[in-house]
Amino acid sequence: xxxxxxxxxxxxxxxxxxxxxxxxxxxxxxxxxxxxxxxxxxxxxxxxxxxxxxxxxxxxxxxxxxxxxxxxxxxxxxxxxxxxxxxxxxxxxxxxxxxxxxxxxxxxxxxxxxxxxxxxxxxxxxxxxxxxxxxxxxxxxxxxxxxxxxxxxxxxxxxxxxxxxxxxxxxxxxxxxxxxxxxxxxxxxxxxxxxxxxxxxxxxxxxxxxxxxxxxxxxxxxxxxxxxxxxxxxxxxxxxxxxxxxx
Numbered sequence: 488x489x490x491x492x493x494x495x496x497x498x499x500x501x502x503x504x505x506x507x508x509x510x511x512x513x514x515x516x517x518x519x520x521x522x523x524x525x526x527x528x529x530x531x532x533x534x535x536x537x538x539x540x541x542x543x544x545x546x547x548x549x550x551x552x553x554x555x556x557x558x559x560x561x562x563x564x565x566x567x568x569x570x571x572x573x574x575x576x577x578x579x580x581x582x583x584x585x586x587x588x589x590x591x592x593x594x595x596x597x598x599x600x601x602x603x604x605x606x607x608x609x610x611x612x613x614x615x616x617x618x619x620x621x622x623x624x625x626x627x628x629x630x631x632x633x634x635x636x637x638x639x640x641x642x643x644x645x646x647x648x649x650x651x652x653x654x655x656x657x658x659x660x661x662x663x664x665x666x667x668x669x670x671x672x673x674x675x676x677x678x679x680x681x682x683x684x685x686x687x688x689x690x691x692x693x694x695x696x697x698x699x700x701x702x703x704x705x706x707x708x709x710x711x712x713x714x715x716x717x718x719x720x721x722x723x724x725x726x727x728x729x730x731x732x733x734x
Contacts, residue, residue, distance in 0.1 A: 500704075510535065510704055519702035524592050526694045529701030542697045550591045550690035557683025558621055560672050562588050562595055564602040565627030584684050590691035590698075601626040610661055611639035622646040628668035634661045649675055 500509045512518060513533050522529030526546035530539030554562055564585050589595045601612040605626050612626040615638065622642050629635065635643075635655075640662040643650045649671045655662040673680055700706075 553686025561683040587688040611636040
């Protein structure tokens with residue numbers, strides 16, 4: 488006799504609140520990770536192509552639009568403005584825009600690589616930029632007294648209209664920035680800096696709902712809502728029956 492086949496784990500399904508049909512969530516954890524990486528990708532993996540495509544188009548468009556309005560500067564990973572430790576430092580950390588922006592997925596991760604390179608031994612972003620790509624694309628702003636590589640200082644002096652060679656002290660083999668680049672960005676972009684930041688944060692926060700949808704399925708009506716609908720249906724049925732003529 489052949490060995491009995493091992494039982495296959497049952498699929499996790501959710502019920503559609505629209506028509507009551509079953510939705511195969513396949514591997515919910517994997518679907519949630521995929522929807523974080525690329526908004527809507529988890530829904531596509533589950534076979535929910537229309538919803539996944541809509542999520543992907545809406546959230547990525549919102550993120551890219553905000554990034555464009557902010558000149559590629561509104562998404563950056565920098566925790567330098569978080570002083571101290573303990574509860575106060577954690578609260579300030581959670582209020583940083585990048586905490587929301589990174590929820591939009593892989594599109595925000597270049598900011599991490601840029602920050603690691605700029606604040607590490609290289610003292611320059613991974614992508615210097617200039618020309619088509621804005622100089623220092625997704626790199627955190629320079630603070631007064633911050634040291635950078637000579638190549639990055641020269642690139643900023645060449646392509647950034649608000650920075651010139653006199654804004655750096657020569658500290659061989661590096662250069663030291665003497666101004667506040669974040670303040671320059673606010674002056675340069677005006678209200679578009681805040682608008683771009685808002686759009687990119689909104690894209691990340693909306694994607695949290697997409698991630699939850701991939702993990703747990705669509706949100707259905709609450710128990711109170713179900714009871715209210717049942718009561719309304721019963722009232723309508725009774726009213727219809729009372730108005731119908733007796734046979």
